[in-house]
Amino acid sequence: MKLGLDPAVIAKARTLAARAAEPVIELARTHTTVSVERAVLRLAGVTGADADGTPWVNRITDAVREQAGLDHGVALPVFHALNEHGLSLDDPLSLLAARFTVPNGGQAVRARTRARAAVARGIATIDHNRAERQRLLGKHGDPEMPWIYLIVATGDIYEDIPQAQAAAREGADVIAVIRSTGQSLLDYVPEGATRQGYAGTYATQENFRLMRAALDDVSGELGRYVRLTNYASGLCMPEIATLAGLERLDMMLNDCMYGIIFRDINPIRTFVDQRFSRQVHARAGIVINTGEDNYLTTADAVDAAHTVIASQLLNERFGHEAGLADWQLGLGHAFEINPEIPDSFRMELAHAQLVRELFPDAPLKYMPPTKHMTGNIFAGYLLDAFFNLAGVLTGQSILLIGMMTEGIHTPWLSDRDLALANVRYVRRAVGALHEDFVPAPGGFTVERARQVLSETVDLLDRVCDSSLLTAIAEGTFGVTRRPPDRGKGLDGVIRHADAYYNPATQILEEDA
Amino acid sequence: MKLGLDPAVIAKARTLAARAAEPVIELARTHTTVSVERAVLRLAGVTGADADGTPWVNRITDAVREQAGLDHGVALPVFHALNEHGLSLDDPLSLLAARFTVPNGGQAVRARTRARAAVARGIATIDHNRAERQRLLGKHGDPEMPWIYLIVATGDIYEDIPQAQAAAREGADVIAVIRSTGQSLLDYVPEGATRQGYAGTYATQENFRLMRAALDDVSGELGRYVRLTNYASGLCMPEIATLAGLERLDMMLNDCMYGIIFRDINPIRTFVDQRFSRQVHARAGIVINTGEDNYLTTADAVDAAHTVIASQLLNERFGHEAGLADWQLGLGHAFEINPEIPDSFRMELAHAQLVRELFPDAPLKYMPPTKHMTGNIFAGYLLDAFFNLAGVLTGQSILLIGMMTEGIHTPWLSDRDLALANVRYVRRAVGALHEDFVPAPGGFTVERARQVLSETVDLLDRVCDSSLLTAIAEGTFGVTRRPPDRGKGLDGVIRHADAYYNPATQILEEDA
């Protein structure tokens, strides 16, 4: 520990974060959402879509909601109907022909048992994938940290695949397929392999499968397990988390507040969805990546440094409560200080070292400069090098590799190749230089870190005095105001009835 | 002092360097060269050239050598002739019509007196320029170190001037006009403003004057005195040093061995010339820059690191003996380790910090990567950034700014602009980070520095056992063998007669 932080202050920050999170966790425990219920159906084995591409899980959930409401969950009415009419989930059309009601008494018991059995099979698949990942990590080998994390984003899964494989060959340890701009606001998950996305490729179960298979091939070729990442985020967060578990994705972007702030999704919807999705991630052995880095694209990286730390402490708390272990908490932060200001790099070191010391066991995700990347690709290449240097000097775990063309377009093949050459040079040339990085006691670096930590404590104090929802409404994070009664997807939030039943949460919580 | 070097070892290295230098200094004391004698005439006020462009100083010196020999120096015969025929130096043609003899008795006394008076006027001009520099430093302000050093090299002094001014406006503290490839082997100094050089611009008194005047203009405009550098090197080292003093250049590339190794100039010629040129530089208040960096372009920067240190100690010794103060010793070294090897940057830090600690009061000249710069301008821009970082972290004094196109062409306007943006970012972003650079005791950095220092001592030991001339003949420096009886310009070396007279050395040594 190089910064000599006061353990008492750190403990105080954690206590405050827990207190701020508590009421929101209570909300999440007592509500469900349309996407949570659709995720249950997916775990139970419902796949595919109708002729217009509307997934059966949406058709079924909507029908149930209309006829029986969702306050008891989707499982009871659906499996009751299956029992009544002797149907199976492989035949959604006939199921939709049936009338949905909330069973009770013995019917309820039978529906519950059958639902639980079905969902248990889905969870078994997730368990099997987790074991399979372990096997492959043993077989191909697990790269040492920092992991090199690269994005592909052509919009066409069939262009993405060769580019992802090329990136892996050039040294990428993690491949993220970023999503088409619009997807986060879709209240359904598209089906099948897709070839036309904007600035990203749609997240679909089939695209997940294709890319994971392609990466398994290179992993074998390279003797190094290459991880795959996508986004459990937006209105379908719970379902995408589920699909990730079912297709053996390895990491997922998953934040307790990102959707609220950057996609104007209703706060309560998001908090309910993130809890379920994290329970799934915990079970699947998936590492989540949180999105604090994004705050610094709308707020100033110096003024708002403490909001990043506060949010990380909240993400940690929500994560732990949902069953995630420290090794699964890829807390996010970023190198976004304006390069025009004095001491910018030294301040970045202070911030990065602070996060490292606050979360010693978390696989921190460190994001490269984006906001201050311009059309000057040379300046960009330089800034990315200093980001790489900060990452290595402060022992970050997951380095998202910056592109010199960040200010211009989504990465080209050559941008990625040059970016990897950049980080390869920095790692090789610097070696164990972190041994010689010893912040002077009472010096600029140490003082800056101390200041950010104390600002964090003050902020969390204020949040506790009002409430997290109020803080979000007042634009505390990412200088964006999001009131709890506004935002997309609010109508998809349902309060539990006393007899609410969710076989997935039941299994996940009893085994947790 | 961060490396905890053993003072005894350092002292030993200096003693050995002094011992190795002694016989060579003796050689230099007892010999003169055609260029030394021509320099005397220049100090005495001889300027201009004949119709074919042969400078009068060459014509006169050759005539004297032919008719009277140069073992008594050029001054006695020339001023004797002037006395005899009642001529003045403004009329070289009539002087050349005269017959040159070595005077003695009263004639010799008169010749000596007049010669000394004439040369004294030249030295007075040098003194005046030194005072003028001080005045302008006070008036415009002296930039703090590290000084940003940039080269211009269009071959055309009239293209060089706007480019030099542009560079100064963008932040250059020192401008070096590099020379045309061939000049170092010319045994005369071209005359007048020149517009056609290869990969550099000819060093002429007029080009010096034009560029110094242009830089004085921007210095005023910028409120910062911009220094001018050229090369007191090659066969005309003493004359160019003299012209630099007469035209108020501020720094000069000037090395005790560079010409021998990289231009195959005879060792004795070089050692004699360098002593005189350094006596002039000492008087002119000019900072010299030595050329050890060049060794690493022909030798490997790791294997040969100790040869750089050994050469610096020799340059220091020769410099002190010639009257240079520590603040005038811009000892050279370079960032030339192969970027493909592990720990290359950490090793560069070790080397740079070692030099810094060995020569605490010397204005060290730190050269950027050149040898490993390829056609990949992005990799080049990155490598230059790490050079800048090493320079700032280890407190180098003069940073020669690397060009991303080093592997391709002499710098373009835009290359220089980007290079300056690079170093500006690094300095601004890093601030006082050197406070946090604390090499771990017994760690890689410290151990590497210690190893290089002890290899240096061993090398100097071996040099003393044989002799410096033998060491050079065996290719100790820059893996290039240069025997003392070979190389260009040997025929221009003359042993002093007992009555040898050189008014310039006389004045310079009595005032030193």
Add this chain to the structure above:
Amino acid sequence: MTTELDTIKQIIRPYGDTTGDGMVQVSFTLPVPHGPRAEAAASQLARGMGLDPASVVHAKAMGPDFTFFIVYGRVGHLIDYAGIDVPEGREYPLLTPSQVNLAIKTVLQRRLVVVGACIGTDAHTVGIDAILNVKGFAGEKGLEYYREIEVHNLGAQVEVDALVTHAKAVNADAVLVSQVVTQKGAHVHNTKQMAGAFTDAYPTAVGGGLGRPLLVVGGPRFDTVSPSDLGVDRIFGRGTTPAEVASFIVHALIPEWQPDE
């Protein structure tokens, strides 16, 4: 201005380190394995672009199927600089907030209504917020700060229809739209769609401010198209400041008004 023009160099060329040398740098990837044949292909492309001589200074294999190249060379192309009909100076005076307020007050005699949004699936609001929010950009306050301007900032991912409806509802004088995502021409596509929708919604309109709101679009990568291509009244690009925009709106909607120095 004319004197200006006379003094402008007529014909110019790229400059490396000597006037007229015509030197440029180029980089690209070719979908072929690295080798002499690939380097020849790179030279061929460079010559196609007008580089002669063209020197392939760097070639790197990117996997088995692609090679990255960096090429330097001299181009013969001449630029008719004097012939470029882009004014040296400003097209319209840059006004201070108080001048803008005064103009609106004196001429319109009511507040000027501006509606802003990121349309389509674009969620990059920082740019439009920089123009609209009080906080502003580059030290300048945004339009919300202007007393006489009424700002409706609809935020991100707004459907075109919703934008039109809202614009009508509040009687917008100007509609400000941001497009930052350009992949697959998204920004051009969305903007044209938006312009079309306004034409349909105001069938009798003869132009911006004449029967329909002034249509202003902005974003960092619009420099490949002209307003007429898109059917809008003005495009703003990289580094635009709020005052630029406010001044243009006054210039376009209140042409009769002149700031008295």
Add this chain to the structure above:
Amino acid sequence: MTTELDTIKQIIRPYGDTTGDGMVQVSFTLPVPHGPRAEAAASQLARGMGLDPASVVHAKAMGPDFTFFIVYGRVGHLIDYAGIDVPEGREYPLLTPSQVNLAIKTVLQRRLVVVGACIGTDAHTVGIDAILNVKGFAGEKGLEYYREIEVHNLGAQVEVDALVTHAKAVNADAVLVSQVVTQKGAHVHNTKQMAGAFTDAYPTAVGGGLGRPLLVVGGPRFDTVSPSDLGVDRIFGRGTTPAEVASFIVHALIPEWQPDE
């Protein structure tokens, strides 16, 4: 080889992130003050080079008189890849030192004499030394290491006449010349002068090895010219290794000899 050819893509284009997108990057300086007019000039040049659309992503003033630009865009140019007559494989077999020695011994039955130098004012000897010195290059030993090759390395800044005289004196089979400095075309100028001098010195010669020494030139930036342009027998460029050169000399001077696998 032919099967090879058939499988080669016929027509290719630059690749950004999608097959056929034709995307390239360009940078250059224009000798004009920064401003909208300068940016228009930059687009004009880019279009002249075939970029359409051309997006000026960066423009920076360098003092009052110059502006630096970075432009991205799509070029329409097609590369006739199949039509490029550069062989996919090697032109001549790459031999080991012992194979080279064997060839010389068996056929010439005397040592093969090589003279090397940096001519003109060029003092960059690292390149030629990499080829000639025992130390060699990239792990390969240089020609001095070859038992059957007699090397005369004349070093730097050798006058052409001195080179010719020396070549005659030692009966050189091959003359190896290095040129690294290319500014103002120095390398081309010096090499032509050298080739001319050898033609004059061997008036009856009909070619390299036929009445005059084989003339081989090398340096990092010869890729804009062909051997015939210069009047030499072969040009070697970036990253040449000694074995490449030795193998070529055998191939050119002892064509009859074939290595038996």
